[in-house]
Amino acid sequence: MxxxxxxxxxxxxxxxxxxxxxxxxxxxxxxxxxxxxxxxxxxxxxxxxxxxEGLIHVRLNHRIGACVDLEKALTARFGLTRCRVAPDLGPGSDGVRAIAPAAAAEFERFLRMSDPLVLALGTGRALRGMVDAVSDGIAAEHHRLVSLIGNIAPDGSASFFDVVMRLADKVRAPHYPMPVPVISSTPEENAAFHALPPIRRVVDLARQADVIFVGIGQMSDDAPLLKDGFVTREELDAMQAAGAVGEVAGWVFRRDGRYLEVGTNRRTGGVRVEPGLDRPAIGIAAGATKVPAIAGALTARIVNGLVTDEPTARAVLALAG
Amino acid sequence: MxxxxxxxxxxxxxxxxxxxxxxxxxxxxxxxxxxxxxxxxxxxxxxxxxxxEGLIHVRLNHRIGACVDLEKALTARFGLTRCRVAPDLGPGSDGVRAIAPAAAAEFERFLRMSDPLVLALGTGRALRGMVDAVSDGIAAEHHRLVSLIGNIAPDGSASFFDVVMRLADKVRAPHYPMPVPVISSTPEENAAFHALPPIRRVVDLARQADVIFVGIGQMSDDAPLLKDGFVTREELDAMQAAGAVGEVAGWVFRRDGRYLEVGTNRRTGGVRVEPGLDRPAIGIAAGATKVPAIAGALTARIVNGLVTDEPTARAVLALAG
DNA sequence: CCACTAAGCGATCAATTGCTCAATCGCTGC
DNA sequence: GCAGCGATTGAGCAATTGATCGCTTAGTGG
Missing domain, CATH: 1.10.10 (Arc Repressor Mutant, subunit A)
Structure with missing residues (x-):
């Protein structure tokens, strides 16, 4: 025609x-x-x-009442600075699908700020989903993207750690990977890595990050750390016995959100997210198995912002009352 | 379930x-x-x-090559600061539908800026479409929205002029309508309105706008100004004879983009967009009948940015080659 | 040069979707 | 109290859509 x-x-x-x-x-x-x-x-x-291929973006332009209520409840209960609850996608569906667009929108808020920022990122499926949902074409050359977590896996595969790279590629921002093992085999090896000046510079950059985005991992028997081979079954058992419920950027914490002093925490590389930061530290997580982990991270204020979905939000509130 | x-x-x-x-x-x-x-x-x-109801927003997240080429060509030909060309929606379709999302995205760029801005707006179907496509929930209390054009119609109906109000409602920004007739019946009446101090203040605000968004109207026999009853058939004939091809915020200009000195221009209220501004002045317009008007406004630099669709972009380039 | 593999294409068909129509519900005014 | 009127509902049906299958084509390696 x-x-x-x-x-x-x-x-x-x-x-x-x-x-x-x-x-x-x-x-x-x-x-x-x-x-x-x-x-x-x-x-x-x-x-x-x-x-x-994600050429078409679909976004919901209406705050559903039930979700807004949950956001308010979570904000009040944990004193959050930011909170987004995405609607349920139905029983069979994946929580990551649901929260990816909301997380991306949250992230883009910072990307669009005109002052230069240092944005620190963890890894995981949730962050990966977020990055895929970020619109390309938002020029952000003035920001810096830095990884909180090592990018050397036990089996050498780095496929899971290109969150920062994929993102940097999309928004054309300079990026700083963390070239250390996620978890070294000994505390000494970890210390040796961190003593190297180039790595110190990346660590310092990550420590001064203006904004932090992290996934939150569970430490139950289906822990991502176990599935991806970063901890052994025995190490997991030991940490579970010590009260481990969750993990942020590879650092394992207990039900109350305090970091463990034992287990792999003595050998974890990269930068630990300290509780109670005054800068935004946003957790991106959803799923029934993650509920105790999320509650712990919120309780100790390891994160002061949250993007999750409706059933998870309900469960976290039910658990932490 | x-x-x-x-x-x-x-x-x-x-x-x-x-x-x-x-x-x-x-x-x-x-x-x-x-x-x-x-x-x-x-x-x-x-x-x-x-x-x-627009609860679902769909956006295209890929710059189609052909559109990018047209943007580059328009930018080069007219020295534009911003240019977006939306893909064709097919023969039967309405140009406004096509450009509304792109225009909204362009507008949101300014909304999200953290420095307080004065944003001036015209009226028309294209701007109306843009406003409808703007996501709600972008808080923009720090910006001010001001109308360039009067909001008093000959028949008293103000339905067409709520662009600024609808927008202000969406983004919760303070807004300043222009309470004068779009076109007064005599130059004296127009002058009397503009002599009133409250109106002077709105005019001054509009003059110092940091960003301007306007539609571009044609002055052919289907001119919006005629259809909406702002000019009579006779006035239109006279201005066409004087070379009128287009209109921005009610101010009529010729093929080369120079404003007429005759006709209703002597009685038009509100603020005229001056050619060659150093601040962004974005035109939002599409449609075969608007081509000469768009070309004129671009030639004289009444607008230095443009959001249009593919066939219109081609036609403008063909005309102004 | 030929076999093999992978990707793309068009046809067919079942599932999904959107439209029309008649019936019902709820509200208003007499 | 009841007729009237508009909005909403569910059923049936036709159009649209997405999946499967066998075929063709292009590229690869022997």
Whole structure:
């Protein structure tokens, strides 16, 4: 119908255009096919691809009453500076899916600030989801992104630690990974790493971060630290016996949010998030198994802000009354 | 399935939740119906309502190559400070639909700035669309919104002029309407209005605006000024004979962007956007009939930024080559 | 040069969705 | 008290959509 003189649109361009016509324009896939001069099946695949690759962002522009109430309750109970509760996505669904857009929006608030900031980040699935949901094209060259946690895994795989890198790539900000083992095999090895001047500089930068975003891990039998091979079954058992319920940036804490003095905490690299900071320290976490961990981190004010979902928020309040 | 203890969710809450489950969660309407405990038809109506009421925002997160090229070409040709070109929504569609999200994003950039700004706005369908697409919940109490154009219509209807009010309502910013006739019946009446001290204060505020957002109207036979009854057929004919092609905030200009010295310009209230400002003056406009008007406003630098759509961008470049 | 693999394409078909219509509900005014 | 009126509801149905399958094509390695 409309003649398009596109010389050579990339596949992504075509997918984006199809998604735009479908979701914003409200055209049917048949019309899109006709407009783009392709078969209907191809149009359908383009639309689906646009969504899958995150070319189309969908955000909820209404504060659902029940969620606002939970935010208020959490803020009051734990004295939070920021709190967002995303609506439930239904029983079968993944908490990370639900909180990723809200977490991204929260993060973008800081990205858009005009004063230069140092933004410190942990790792984990929740943060990964957040980064994927951040809009690209927000230029943030004036901010610095620094990792709180080491990027050397026991098996050498670094795939899980590119949160800062992926983000830096998206927003074109300088970034500072933490080139130390997540957990060294001995306290001495850890100390040796941290004695090196280049690493000291990264650590100092992370310590002076203006804003902190971290996931919160549980220390139950399905602990991420165990699944990813950072702690052994025996170490986990020992720390559980010592009261471990959760972990932030690899540092394990008890039910009341106090850090353990034993176990892998003596060998954990990177920067520990100190309780009671006056700067924003936002926890991003959702899921039934994380409830005690989240409650602990909030109680001790390891984090003073929270992004979570509806069932988790309810459970945390029920647990911590 | 999941038990929801919602005491009394409002209709909007329910719609928002349904939309969230559908668009973000990817559930089918049957599942949503089951989850919310309503019939499938009701779920479908809630989802549709969520979209219609703008509770769900969809944004394209990819710069389509062809649009980027047009932005570059317009920027180079007219020396613009900002330029956004939204993809075509297809032949039958309305240009305003296409540019509203992009315009809103542009506007939100300024809203989010931490320094207090004076933001001046015109009127028109394009600005109205932009305002509707602005996310609510961006607190902007520190900015001031001021209208460039009078809010007294010949027939007394003010429905068209609530752009600033609607916006102020959304972002909770103080706002300053311009309580003068859009176009007075005599130059003397206009002068009398502008001599009043309270009006002088609003005018002064608008003159010192840090950022300006305006629509661009055409002066062809379907001119908005004529349709809305601000000028008579005879006045339009006379101004067309004098070379009128477009209008910004009610002030009529010629093909080269110079303001007319005749016609209603001698009686137009409010603040004229002066050519060549050093502050951002963003035009929001799309549509085949507006092409000469847009080209004129760009040529004379009445606006130094533009948000438009793909076919309009092509046409403007073709005309002003 | 040929076999093999992976990716993309179009057709068919079942599931999902959105629209129309008649019935019901709740409210207003007589 | 009841007729009238608008809004809301559920049922049925047609259009739209997404998945599967076999086929073709392009690229790879022997």
């Amino acid at each position: 409309s003649t398009r003189p596109d010389p050579e649109p990339s596949l992504q361009d075509e997918a984006a255009r199809a998604g735009w016509l479908y979701y914003v324009g409200g055209l049917t896939q048949d019309q899109i096919a006709q407009d783009l001069g392709v078969s209907r099946q191809r149009a359908q695949r383009l639309v689906s691809r646009a969504m899958a | 999941s038990t929801r203890p919602d005491p009394e969710p409002s209709l909007q809450d329910e719609a928002a939740r349904a939309g969230w489950l559908y668009y973000v969660g990817g559930l089918t309407q049957d599942q949503i119906a089951q989850d919310l405990g309503v019939s499938r038809q009701r779920a479908q109506r809630l989802v549709s309502r969520a979209m219609a």
